[in-house]
Amino acid sequence: xTLQVESQIKQYALITGASGGIGYxxxxxxxxxxxxxxxxxxxxxxxxxxxxDLNKKYNVEVIPFKxxxxxxxxxxAFINNLRxxxxxxxxxxxxxxxxxxxxxxEVDWTKTDRMIQLNITALTHLTRELLPAMIDAGYxxxxxxxxxxxxxxxxxxSVYYASKSYVISFSAALRExxxxxxxxxxxxxxxxxxxxxxxxxxxxxxxLNTMMKPAEPKSVAYYGYHSMMKGKGRVVHGLLNKLMVFxxxxxxAEVSNPIVKRLHT
Ligand SMILES: NC(=O)c1ccc[n+]([C@@H]2O[C@H](COP(=O)([O-])OP(=O)(O)OC[C@H]3O[C@@H](n4cnc5c(N)ncnc54)[C@H](OP(=O)(O)O)[C@@H]3O)[C@@H](O)[C@H]2O)c1
Numbered sequence: 001x002t003l004q005v006e007s008q009i010k011q012y013a014l015i016t017g018a019s020g021g022i023g024y025x026x027x028x029x030x031x032x033x034x035x036x037x038x039x040x041x042x043x044x045x046x047x048x049x050x051x052x053d054l055n056k057k058y059n060v061e062v063i064p065f066k067x068x069x070x071x072x073x074x075x076x077a078f079i080n081n082l083r084x085x086x087x088x089x090x091x092x093x094x095x096x097x098x099x100x101x102x103x104x105x106e107v108d109w110t111k112t113d114r115m116i117q118l119n120i121t122a123l124t125h126l127t128r129e130l131l132p133a134m135i136d137a138g139y140x141x142x143x144x145x146x147x148x149x150x151x152x153x154x155x156x157x158s159v160y161y162a163s164k165s166y167v168i169s170f171s172a173a174l175r176e177x178x179x180x181x182x183x184x185x186x187x188x189x190x191x192x193x194x195x196x197x198x199x200x201x202x203x204x205x206x207x208l209n210t211m212m213k214p215a216e217p218k219s220v221a222y223y224g225y226h227s228m229m230k231g232k233g234r235v236v237h238g239l240l241n242k243l244m245v246f247x248x249x250x251x252x253a254e255v256s257n258p259i260v261k262r263l264h265t
Contacts, residue, residue, distance in 0.1 A: 017096030
C-alpha cells in the first residue's frame with residue numbers, strides 16, 4: 001500500500017547552479033534519462049531557456065527557480081515554495097559553488113562570505129530540509145560537488161579549498177548516518193573543469209589553469225551522475241586526479257603547501 005502511494009508521487013531532481021558549467025550538463029543528462037527537474041540559479045533567463053529546451057527535447061517537466069542561494073531569506077522562501085507545491089525531491093544535486101583566488105589578508109570579505117554561504121551553508125541547509133522526506137520515502141540520492149581541492153590546504157585560495165574539505169567530510173559522515181535508509185550521498189571531486197569557474201575566481205591566469213588541461217564539463221557531469229545513481233561514496237573524476245589524490249596521502253602539508261601556493265599565482 002505504502003509503495004503504491006509512493007509510486008504515485010511525482011518525483012523531481014533538484015539541481016543547483018544549473019544555468020552553466022557542470023550543472024547545465026547534469027540537467028541535460030538527467031532530462032535525457034527522463035527525470036523531472038527543478039533548476040535553481042540566479043540567471044533566470046538562462047534557466048527559462050534551458051527548461052524550455054529540455055521540455056521540448058525530452059518531454060519531462062522542468063521548473064526553473066530564480067534564487068540567490070547565498071541569501072538565507074531567498075533560500076528559505078525557495079524551500080517553502082517547494083513544500084507548498086508538494087514537489088517531492090528524490091534527487092538533490094548541490095552543485096552551485098564558486099572560488100576566489102588571492103592571499104587571505106587581501107581578499108574581499110563580502111565575496112568570501114558569499115562563498116561560504118554558497119559552498120557550505122546552502123548545501124547543508126538544502127540537505128537538511130529535503131532529507132527527511134527522502135528518508136520517509138525510503139529512497140533518495142544526494143550528489144555534492146566537492147573538488148580535489150578538498151584533499152589538501154590551498155594557500156592563495158584558502159577558503160575555497162577549506163570549503164571543499166567541508167563538503168567531503170560532511171558527505172562521508174552523512175553517508176554513514178544514512179546507511180540502510182535507501183538514501184545515499186556521493187561527493188564528486190573533479191580537478192580543473194572548463195567552465196566559468198576560473199574566470200569568476202579571478203584565477204584564469206594562474207599556473208593551475210594554464211598548466212593543466214581542464215576536463216570537459218559534460219564528462220564530469222556524466223561521471224558524477226552515474227556515480228550518484230549507483231550510490232557511490234567519494235568519487236574522483238579522471239585518472240590523473242585519482243593519482244594525485246592518492247599521492248597527496250603521502251606528502252606532508254609542509255611540502256604540498258608551497259607547491260599549491262605557486263599553482264595559484
Ligand atoms: N570548474 C572547475 O574547475 C571545478 C573544479 C572542481 C569543482 N568545481 C565545482 O563545481 C561546481 C560547479 O561549478 P562550475 O565549474 O560548473 O562553475 P560555473 O560554470 O561558474 O557554474 C556555477 C553555477 O553556480 C551558480 N551560482 C553561482 N552563484 C550562485 C548563487 N549565489 N545562487 C545560486 N546559484 C549560484 C551559477 O549560476 P548563476 O550565476 O546563474 O547564479 C552557475 O549555474 C562548483 O561547486 C565548483 O566549486 C569546479
